[in-house]
Amino acid sequence: xxxxxxxxxxxxxxxxxxxxxxxxxxxxxxxxxxxxxxxxxxxxxxxxxxxxxxxxxxxxxxxxxxxxxxxxxxxxxxxxxxxxxxxxxxxxxxxxxxxxxxxxxxxxxxxxxxxxxxxxxxxxxxxxxxxxxxxxxxxxxxxxxxxxxxxxxxxxxxxxxxxxxxxxxxxxxxxxxxxxxxxxxxxxxxxxxxxxx
Numbered sequence: 001x002x003x004x005x006x007x008x009x010x011x012x013x014x015x016x017x018x019x020x021x022x023x024x025x026x027x028x029x030x031x032x033x034x035x036x037x038x039x040x041x042x043x044x045x046x047x048x049x050x051x052x053x054x055x056x057x058x059x060x061x062x063x064x065x066x067x068x069x070x071x072x073x074x075x076x077x078x079x080x081x082x083x084x085x086x087x088x089x090x091x092x093x094x095x096x097x098x099x100x101x102x103x104x105x106x107x108x109x110x111x112x113x114x115x116x117x118x119x120x121x122x123x124x125x126x127x128x129x130x131x132x133x134x135x136x137x138x139x140x141x142x143x144x145x146x147x148x149x150x151x152x153x154x155x156x157x158x159x160x161x162x163x164x165x166x167x168x169x170x171x172x173x174x175x176x177x178x179x180x181x182x183x184x185x186x187x188x189x190x191x192x193x194x195x196x197x
Contacts, residue, residue, distance in 0.1 A: 092117035092140040096150055099186030100138045103178065107136065117141065123157070131159040134170070136178065145186055152179050 092114070100119055101112065107124040117140030125133040135155040142149030156170040 091115075091143055093143055093145050093149060093186070095145050095186040095190045096140045096182070098189055099182045099184075100140065100150070102185050102189075103182045104136060104138065107134075132168070133157050133165070138182070145183075145190060147179070147183055150179055150182060152182075154178070 097114055097117065104119060104121055107121040110120045110122040112119045119136075119138040121136045123133045123135050133156070135157075137153045137155075139151040139153075140149060141151060152175045154170040154175045156168050156174075157165040158168045160166055
């Protein structure tokens with residue numbers, strides 16, 4: 001049985017032995033008894049198979065010309081966008097998505113879901129203001145590049161004397177200023193990709 005495993009190659013032999021070991025104790029015991037091996041010899045055999053299996057992984061050199069060329073979704077698909085209607089797989093505008101990511105890149109990202117069109121940042125503390133921090137949630141709502149296809153919520157907190165953070169309202173124009181920058185960046189991306197103004 002051990003010879004049959006080795007005929008398929010060391011990596012397959014190792015995988016088969018691990019499957020056998022994990023399937024049940026009785027199957028493993030019967031394997032050890034069939035091979036006429038003492039139990040203490042099984043662990044070195046497994047280690048030998050592991051080294052042989054790993055050595056087989058890097059053996060053949062790949063030809064760089066046979067590798068697939070990386071495909072950038074934004075650049076590949078967005079070239080033919082008409083009026084900013086191009087979309088990512090989830091149904092959100094690709095220019096708005098990229099514009100939002102580029103504009104909010106100065107803040108640490110907590111999560112970014114391209115299919116759902118949701119970007120959540122982590123708390124960001126400006127260098128000049130040690131007692132306030134900001135967080136942004138951006139929602140892309142449409143497949144078209146329009147101002148009403150983007151909703152932005154800005155959260156602000158200030159630090160109290162005891163060091164605890166307390167919610168505070170952001171300046172009224174903060175969300176609209178950031179939205180305008182995202183839209184400007186999205187239109188710039190569309191223009192760069194041949195979509196016109």
